[in-house]
Amino acid sequence: DQQVKQNSPSLSVQEGRISILNCDYTNSMFDYFLWYKKYPAEGPTFLISISSIKDKNEDGRFTVFLNKSAKHLSLHIVPSQPGDSAVYFCAARAGGTSYGKLTFGQGTILTVHP
Amino acid sequence: SQTIHQWPATLVQPVGSPLSLECTVEGTSNPNLYWYRQAAGRGLQLLFYSVGIGQISSEVPQNLSASRPQDRQFILSSKKLLLSDSGFYLCAWGEDTEAFFGQGTRLTVV
Numbered sequence: 001d002q003q004v005k006q007n008s009p010s011l012s013v014q015e016g017r018i019s020i021l022n023c024d025y026t027n028s029m030f031d032y033f034l035w036y037k038k039y040p041a042e043g044p045t046f047l048i049s050i051s052s053i054k055d056k057n058e059d060g061r062f063t064v065f066l067n068k069s070a071k072h073l074s075l076h077i078v079p080s081q082p083g084d085s086a087v088y089f090c091a092a093r094a095g096g097t098s099y100g101k102l103t104f105g106q107g108t109i110l111t112v113h114p
Numbered sequence: 115s116q117t118i119h120q121w122p123a124t125l126v127q128p129v130g131s132p133l134s135l136e137c138t139v140e141g142t143s144n145p146n147l148y149w150y151r152q153a154a155g156r157g158l159q160l161l162f163y164s165v166g167i168g169q170i171s172s173e174v175p176q177n178l179s180a181s182r183p184q185d186r187q188f189i190l191s192s193k194k195l196l197l198s199d200s201g202f203y204l205c206a207w208g209e210d211t212e213a214f215f216g217q218g219t220r221l222t223v224v
Contacts, residue, residue: 004157034212041123043204043215044158089157098165100148100208104157 003027004092006105013112019077021108023090026071030092034102035064035075038087047088048075080112116141120205120216127223133178133192135219137205140186145207147188149180150215152202164188195223 005024013019021035031052036044050057050064050073057064063076077084087109091102120137127133139145146165150158160173162180170180177196181189188205200223205216 006157032211036215041218041220043120043206043218046212046214049211091158098146098163098208099211100146100206100213101160101163102158102213104150104159106155106157 002106003030004090004103004105006088006090006108008108009106010109010111013080013110015082015112015114016079019075019080019084019110019112021075021077021088021090021110023073023075023105024071025073025092025103027092027094027103028071029094030103031095032093033064033066033073034091034093035062036089036091036104037084038089038107044089077110080110082112082114085110085112116145116207116209116214118205118207118214118216120219122219123217124220125222127195127221129197129223130194133190133195133199133221135190135203135205135221137188137190137216138186139188139207142186142207142209144185145209147182148206148208148213149188149190150204150206152204154201158204162190197223199223 034049035047038044048062066073087107089107090105117140148163149161152158164182203219206213
């Protein structure tokens with residue numbers, strides 16, 4: 001039972017354009033969502049997060065949008081840079097659970113071409 | 115600042131052999147600690163978490179076990195490895211609103 005899904009295994013974007021990574025979830029108890037970035041042979045690093053009381057959170061080139069009614073969130077990267085090439089994981093946490101207890105999606109491989 | 119150490123970085127073990135992966139955290143006390151695994155083509159799956167010394171919660175039935183002998187030490191073990199135990203194992207600690215991950219251990223069971 002995949003509670004967090006990233007249906008696009010990969011995404012290829014030209015440098016300078018927008019990258020949009022999508023994530024869907026099924027568990028209504030999720031109230032906090034995070035995006036992690038992962039390079040090969042390294043642990044994931046935190047990128048940006050959003051609480052369910054918001055519908056948008058912005059940090060520099062990264063913006064996360066949350067549509068609670070559709071149980072959908074997306075990560076926008078503008079402008080995309082070659083250094084953004086990595087695997088991006090969407091994660092969610094249910095209310096009342098411990099901070100690190102996350103449910104992850106399968107990941108999307110982003111490739112940004114120069 | 116807090117740091118998390120995990121070793122070894124890579125490990126190749128034969129089927130049926132034991133396993134011990136160690137994780138330590140510095141710069142914090144009484145952290146919540148987690149073991150995740152990423153199998154090939156899959157997302158990260160939570161295996162165990164611990165909110166204190168000797169307190170272990172298992173999230174999925176499996177061939178592995180975890181222990182927390184000290185406040186900032188978290189160990190993942192197996193008595194006999196299976197081929198299906200291959201994967202990328204990540205230790206993490208949780209604070210505020212997010213989890214911080216170690217560098218991971220690539221385990222290949224042959």
